Amino acid sequence: MKKAYIETYGCQMNVNDTEVIFAILEKAGYTRTEDIEDADLLMANTCSVRDNAEQRIWGRLDYFNSHRKKGAFIGIVGCMAERLKDRLLDTGKVDLVVGPDAYRSLPRLLAAITPDSPQIDVLLSRDETYADITPVRTDKNGLSAFISIMRGCNNVCSYCVVPYTRGAERSRDAHSIVREACDVFRKGYREVTLLGQNVDSYLWKGADETVNFAALLRMVAEISPLLRVRFATSHPKDISDEVIETMAAYPNICKHIHLPVQSGSSRMLEKMRRKYDRQWYLDRVAKIRSIIPDCGLTTDVIAGFSSETEEDHQATMSLMADVRFDWAFMFAYSERPGTLAHRTMPDDVPEETKKRRLQEIIEQQNTISLERYRAQIGKTFEVLVEGPSKRDPGQLCGRASNNMMCVFPARDLKPGDYATVTVTDCTSATLICK
Ligand code: SAH
Ligand code: SF4
Ligand code: F3S
Numbered sequence: 001m002k003k004a005y006i007e008t009y010g011c012q013m014n015v016n017d018t019e020v021i022f023a024i025l026e027k028a029g030y031t032r033t034e035d036i037e038d039a040d041l042l043m044a045n046t047c048s049v050r051d052n053a054e055q056r057i058w059g060r061l062d063y064f065n066s067h068r069k070k071g072a073f074i075g076i077v078g079c080m081a082e083r084l085k086d087r088l089l090d091t092g093k094v095d096l097v098v099g100p101d102a103y104r105s106l107p108r109l110l111a112a113i114t115p116d117s118p119q120i121d122v123l124l125s126r127d128e129t130y131a132d133i134t135p136v137r138t139d140k141n142g143l144s145a146f147i148s149i150m151r152g153c154n155n156v157c158s159y160c161v162v163p164y165t166r167g168a169e170r171s172r173d174a175h176s177i178v179r180e181a182c183d184v185f186r187k188g189y190r191e192v193t194l195l196g197q198n199v200d201s202y203l204w205k206g207a208d209e210t211v212n213f214a215a216l217l218r219m220v221a222e223i224s225p226l227l228r229v230r231f232a233t234s235h236p237k238d239i240s241d242e243v244i245e246t247m248a249a250y251p252n253i254c255k256h257i258h259l260p261v262q263s264g265s266s267r268m269l270e271k272m273r274r275k276y277d278r279q280w281y282l283d284r285v286a287k288i289r290s291i292i293p294d295c296g297l298t299t300d301v302i303a304g305f306s307s308e309t310e311e312d313h314q315a316t317m318s319l320m321a322d323v324r325f326d327w328a329f330m331f332a333y334s335e336r337p338g339t340l341a342h343r344t345m346p347d348d349v350p351e352e353t354k355k356r357r358l359q360e361i362i363e364q365q366n367t368i369s370l371e372r373y374r375a376q377i378g379k380t381f382e383v384l385v386e387g388p389s390k391r392d393p394g395q396l397c398g399r400a401s402n403n404m405m406c407v408f409p410a411r412d413l414k415p416g417d418y419a420t421v422t423v424t425d426c427t428s429a430t431l432i433c434k
Pocket of ligand 3: 009166
């Protein structure tokens with residue numbers, strides 16, 4: 001057997017794609033290795049969402065080239081492969097370029113590859129969902145599995161490269177999703193995360209049935225009360241009352257919603273083509289909290305998008321102060337070639353201003369996160385035991401339903417058990433429990 005080494009960048013969907021790629025590579029006679037020097041095939045599954053994501057990968061490509069054993073091939077797959085196509089081959093550093101919808105051609109491409117004839121397939125598809133492929137799980141503890149329920153994206157947020165790298169949105173056969181979730185549960189997994197760029201627009205039409213996201217959540221939640229269900233990412237314009245009510249109805253659907261807001265300014269949201277405004281977002285949050293009072297809530301924010309004024313920035317700050325997210329992923333705007341914003345909206349906020357606004361956003365959020373975590377002291381949670389805590393191997397760790405990480409003294413508990421803990425202290429990212 002030959003050996004394949006894959007590094008994964010970008011979102012959780014890419015993590016799951018790497019698992020699909022390993023499954024496809026098995027058919028071509030490759031097993032997985034975590035040792036770069038031993039690999040016959042070195043691949044990076046890449047991300048294009050921001051320029052710094054791509055810069056990191058260029059650096060890794062040079063590293064790959066200096067560490068490959070004789071005769072080994074180097075591949076770039078994923079979003080950057082799709083965006084740059086044969087420009088990657090022109091660098092002379094890459095033997096294989098494969099886009100997110102073309103992984104089934106890997107065995108054919110690998111059979112054809114020689115040092116003088118690199119191979120490429122970056123065709124996007126209207127219907128590929130890899131529904132029939134059983135991913136080779138790469139998680140460390142055999143507990144928590146990612147399951148892609150859809151691919152691509154039909155929104156055209158003006159700043160975003162994803163619709164160009166991932167193609168049109170398509171939903172995967174609901175029964176294949178349930179089968180995969182059942183299969184991992186039988187293998188001992190206790191948590192599945194259903195993945196899509198916009199899970200609320202999931203819609204699968206079978207011969208005589210139509211399944212929306214709320215119905216899919218019910219189907220997966222009913223597999224077993226011991227199987228936790230998580231999902232990401234929700235879109236504020238599409239998250240429905242039915243989804244929120246479904247979450248409330250099933251104890252094993254985790255009470256956490258990742259709801260990227262991007263900006264608190266309605267003028268920015270309009271330019272970003274997010275199709276909601278500040279008030280709509282605040283109303284969705286109010287609805288979530290009225291149905292699930294303790295729902296964990298996290299978000300994504302972009303600082304310094306085209307033409308953003310100090311007033312727009314303050315609108316983001318005040319929205320975040322009002323909503324009080326548990327946690328946020330915060331980014332400086334990075335102009336992406338080919339997007340609507342790149343074509344029609346100048347990247348005109350000076351770099352120092354972007355950095356300063358981002359810093360203000362981060363500092364405010366750090367304070368809020370600490371307060372949100374502190375507010376949990378005294379509460380009791382059920383956690384899914386993951387294993388030893390990273391910081392202190394004498395302690396165990398596991399997440400509460402609201403996605404907060406809990407650390408607690410080791411008893412005779414093993415990964416996959418559920419434990420009831422009481423919060424006694426915290427940091428801005430961990431609950432310390434007994
Ligand atoms: N589908 C998800 C987001 C996917 S990309 C959604 O619609 O919310 C993940 C995050 O990267 C986005 O939420 C956004 O905050 C950020 N992002 C996307 N494009 C970006 C860009 N050009 N510059 C900076 N951040 C960006
Ligand atoms: Fe990008 Fe918008 Fe699609 Fe999210 S919904 S992936 S931000 S285009
Ligand atoms: Fe990045 Fe592609 Fe995911 S651009 S964020 S890896 S969909």
